[in-house]
Amino acid sequence: MLVLRGADVVDANGIREADVAVEDGTIVSVGDAPDADEEIDASGKFVAPGLIDAHVHLMMDGRPDVTSIVDDNETMLAYRAAANLRSALEAGVTAVRDLGAPRSLAIDAGEAVDEGVLDGPQVVACGENVVMTGGHGHWFGREADGSAEVRKAVREQLKRGADVIKCMATGGVLTEGAITGAPELDEDELTALVEAASAKYVPTAAHAHGTEGIKNAVRAGISSIEHGTFMDRDAAELMAEKGTYWVPTVKASHGILTEGVEAGIPEYAVEKGEEAANAMTDAFEYALDADVKIAMGTDAGTPFNFHGEIPEELELMVEYGLTPEHAMEAATVNAADLLGLSDVGLVEEGCRADLVVLDADPREDVTTWQSPTRVVSRGTIVR
Template identity: 65%
Template sequence: MHVLRNGTVVDADGTREADVAVEAGEIIAVGDVGYGDAETDVSGRFVAPGLVDSHVHLMMDGRPDVASAIAESDFEHAYVAAANLRAAVEAGVTTIRDLGAPSTLALDAGTAVAAGKLVGPRVLACGENVTMTGGHGHWFGREADGPDEVRRAAREQLKRGADVVKCMATGGVLTEGAQTGAPELTYEEIEALVDAASAKGVPTAAHAHGREGLLNAVDAGITSIEHGTFMDREAAAAMADAGTYWVPTASALFNIVDNPDAGIPASAMAKAEASAESFVTSFDHTAAEGVTVAMGTDAGTPFNYFGDIPQEMGYMVEHGMTPAEALEAATVNGAELCGLDDVGRVAEGYRADLVVLDSNPAEDADAWTDPEHVFADGVHVV
């Protein structure tokens, strides 16, 4: 039994002085804990749950032009994924959800982490994202047209063991020729995808920037909207009514906009700049309508590095959320979106995903920078 002694526990349930005892990857006690086989004194520090990033791309490395990776082999992508896993967990991220990678790359990464072959966060993955022929992300996705073909594409991912099924409801910033807000998959196609996933009890995610494609996805029963850049109040209200999660991925947009002369393709830069103002208002709409937010970064996109995932907390606070709300979005909300009922809190019976910080993350969004200790599923990583 390893005991974190004399710290202040902080999670979505509040702040309290308590020891935390960990054994066999599980939190077995929170409170006054007796002698442990190993002890770490965390006096004056804060013990928080590890972060859950609900939207990453393990095979991307933050290069300015992500499409240049199309010329690289799956072996090269796997090396990138291994490095990204290590960087993420050392930054205090203990669960990630990969929303698109070639073939079974991300699914295999999850298996490797679970087997102890790689050090990294717990990995949930969609396999290949489902997109229309020539649609956003087509170069690493599963192209499909029409409800029957989309249903088949979704079932292929489920057969591989997908934890979530992801589709492209609209165009995107990083695909040459795609219109960011324009609908791509139709309502009927998205409905077929949701139906296939629901039959297996698997959640769904939709890349959706524009209002029409976003509403198609919500009406079809999608579990989470990724990005939501051009969301208006009506769209936010529809999401709230349906219980649809929003994963903002502010890091993806601002790491493009903030690097104008760094080799990002001109078309992507123009689309990102045109999206920025609308994206900011999305936070206002979701707050007003009570949409549940789960933290996600789209890590791997230009200048959006896995080791910098905690910066998303600052972006969320900068755009109107409190640090406590950002903490909740990045822990319990993300865990619930991913279907995990034993992740995201510092409580008995939960997985021992723990981060020791110098300041209170419920009061300071920058507290996540440079954690002193990280435990991932009970393994003392940092």
Template identity: 45%
Template structure:
């Protein structure tokens, strides 16, 4: 889509097809060979068209965005969340805090991807971009935490095997969050981002009885969340050890 009108048309088609929300690729990517993570891929007007059209369907827009300029365009246009935020600058962080934009930063993924990429022989372009963005993403994440940006837990689902997502909690704590803040990012804050706060995200009357339990005090060792001893889904125990 190369104009606001084209963006509106594509958004309508996707939502009519049953999508829950829209994700725009506001910048190049890290794991996609040949793209430049810092380069914007939509104008601010095009992203705003997606936001306005999506709002008519009572849903929202998430923006894949690594580079600072793409992040700023997306935030000013009114997206609900920034995915990745690897190359945030101080201005983009301040804008996110001002607009209440969520940050979904997969701050553990770089460790796994670099190790896996070396084992599997990923392309030099992808490996270079991973090394250029991993540490700087974590520096920006720490600044975003300090600035009060709303941070929702996210893992770039599918990049590494499902079931490993809890490894990210320790990274979130390492780079600035408290254990409680990290846990809230994966529960109540994530529910707020998705617009599901009336269904999930907390242990409250009327919400789905989805919960886990672990052995030990996660406030002292958040990595305990990688070893789940009990799972309840919708009020039914599905796993207990």
């Protein structure tokens, strides 16, 4: 048995002083704990759930021009994924959703973590993105046109073992020639995608920047909108009505704007990134006013957006209007709900022992997530 002793336990249900006892990877009690085989003195500190990132790309490493990854072979991409998994875990991230990698690379990475071959967060993975021919991310996606082709593309990912199906409903920042907010897969194609995934009870995610693409995806029944940059008030209200999650990925544009062309980011990406960043203030206003469900995601792997810096997303969301408590919920219970993980996101008896020890109350100091003093994953001390 492992006991984290003397801490203030904090999660979406509030705060209480308690010991946290862990056995066989599961939290067995939150309260007064007996002597244990191993103890962590957490007095004066805060024990919180591990973070959950609902949007990463494990094969990407934050390089300035992500399209250059096409020159790397799949073996190198796998090594990179392994390194990124370890970096994310050490940063206190205990579950991730990979939303696009070649073939079954991310699906296989998740199996390697589950089997103990790799150290890393639990991985929920989509396989390959479904994209229109020449659309955003075509260089690592599965191109498909028309409802029949889209259904087949979805079934290919399901055959590989995909936990979620990801598609491109609009253009994006990092594909040259793509118009960021312009619709790509149309509503009929998106509906076919959702129907094919739902037949296997598998959720869906749509990269969608522009308002029309967002609305197409929501009406089609997509589970989550990724980015949602140019969301208008009507789109936000539609998302709230349908219960569609929003994953803002603020860090994606932050890295592009912070480093710029001088760091090697393509000029077209910087120009589109600036346009996207300028629209985010309004998107957050509309989403918060409509009470849209928000889950934390970073798009980790995009330019200067490193897996080891995932916790910075919570600070950025607070800068856009979330409270630190709301940001914590987005990165724990909300993200767990979106990923379909019923045993993580809280510090409660019966939950998986994915925990971080923090120096400050994260409901008051959102930056404390960026420097956990301890990380526990599946009951094992990582650091």
